[in-house]
Amino acid sequence: MNLAASPYLTTTPAATTTAPFRHEMPLNPSSSALASSLRRSLCASLRRIAPMASAAASAPAASTENGAPKPPEQQPVQVAKRLEKFKTTIFTQMSMLAIKHGAINLGQGFPNFDGPDFVKEAAIQAINAGKNQYARGYGVPELNSAISERFLKDSGLQVDPEKEVTVTSGCTEAIAATILGLINPGDEVILFAPFYDSYEATLSMAGANVKAITLRPPDFAVPLEELKAAVSKNTRAIMINTPHNPTGKMFTREELEFIATLCKENDVLLFADEVYDKLAFEADHISMASIPGMYERTVTMNSLGKTFSLTGWKIGWAIAPPHLTWGLRQAHSFLTFATCTPMQSAAAAALRAPDSYYEELRRDYSVKKAILLEGLKAAGFIVYPSSGTYFIMVDHTPFGFDNDVEFCEYLIREVGVVAIPPSVFYLNPEEGKNLVRFTFCKDEDTLRAAVERMKTRLRKK
DSSP, X not given: OOGGGSTTSOBOOOOOOOSOSSOOOBOOTTOGGGOOHHHHHXXXXXXXXXXXXXXXXHSOOOBOTTSOBOOOOOOOOOOOGGGTTOOSBHHHHHHHHHHHHTOEEOSSSSOSSOOBHHHHHHHHHHHHTTOOSOOOTTOOHHHHHHHHHHHHHHHSOOOOTTTSEEEESHHHHHHHHHHHHHOOTTOEEEEEESOOHHXXXXXXXXXXXXXXXXXXXXXXXXXXXXXXXXXXXXXEEEEEESSOTTTOOOOOHXXXXXXXXXXXXXXXXXXXXXXXXXXXXXXXXXXXXXXXXXGGGEEEEEESHHHHTOGXXXXXXXXXXXXXXXXXXXXXXXXXXXXXHHHXXXXXXXXXXXXXXXXXXXXXXXXXXXXXHHHHHHHTOEEOOOOBTTEXXXXXXXXXXSSHHHXXXXXXXXXXXXXXXXXXXXXXXXXXXXXEEEEOOSOHHHHHHHHHHHHHHOOOO
């Protein structure tokens, strides 16, 4: 990896990160088939955090017969019913186990290297220039304009930066603002499983009814007739993620046009999460809003973090026609109101990087992908194709474990590598129990070290 070859890819070493960045898919407690020590550790963790300091402070001290104080009674954790199923995320638990066992983390999707220096320098300049107070709610003008320019170059669509672009605190907030601003209780929303965790959680907060259409290996193609049958008079929106986390699938033009036809025929909205659009390796990314007749019913969401290896900055955006922007901006106003001001200025500089930056980015990630892909095959996994994102899905069944959670625990404890059990990305966890997700957004030495551990320590059964 020769990042120094391009002034736009020059970096400095990243600080060591021990805390997870993104709160991804929580472990689904409804599946008895996946009961394991990891699940027990989740419950134990929740029990440990249950006592509330305020309750302990206000309660009178109880004493035993010999006068020694009794330990305070633990109180059950409290959470609204709409969020009861979303407990401690499996990403947090896997990261904790990784630290405990000294495992190499190929689980969470954040880089272990830093973003480009020219973007960081732009942030420093903005801070020094005094751009440190609340930004305009829907984004600083220079970033809104940069987003509009980039979208025109990528999709061919001209959008009004003032009326159709909303800057958010990461794509996760763009997702939340879109759902909370445009979905009513009882509305039906169709997802493609496996799916990014925040979709279902936010839809639950909105009181929506969730349907899932499962994408199945080896190619994770959309079952078109199944999708058509799932659309009903109650369907308010379909949500897609292309390139797709966690499978690495890119939706084909045929699939996108089929979905577009369903939306237009049934007056359904389309929410498009396109955060991995610059990590498309084997086909050109197609933005759903660019399909004829779709811009007027589409919200396109994206962010800075994946493309510029700056996931901690949490700069995202939503692009939509004015009549849809109104609703999502209403929600955004009462979620975060505004996003970090100096980082918005830096994001504008990032989005105006020349095309050579994106070309170098794809070349760099292609090398990383090849290291992991060939290594997983050599270690004995059944490896499925990944056309986009920085994830690879594999089948772990050659190693003889009953499910993905058990295998991932073993992988951490005995092999020293972290992966993610993707059954947590499904409404029905049984559909993902044979699969495991790895990420290659790590430096090449880390990827090679992880591959070597798996090749030498994994044993087929």
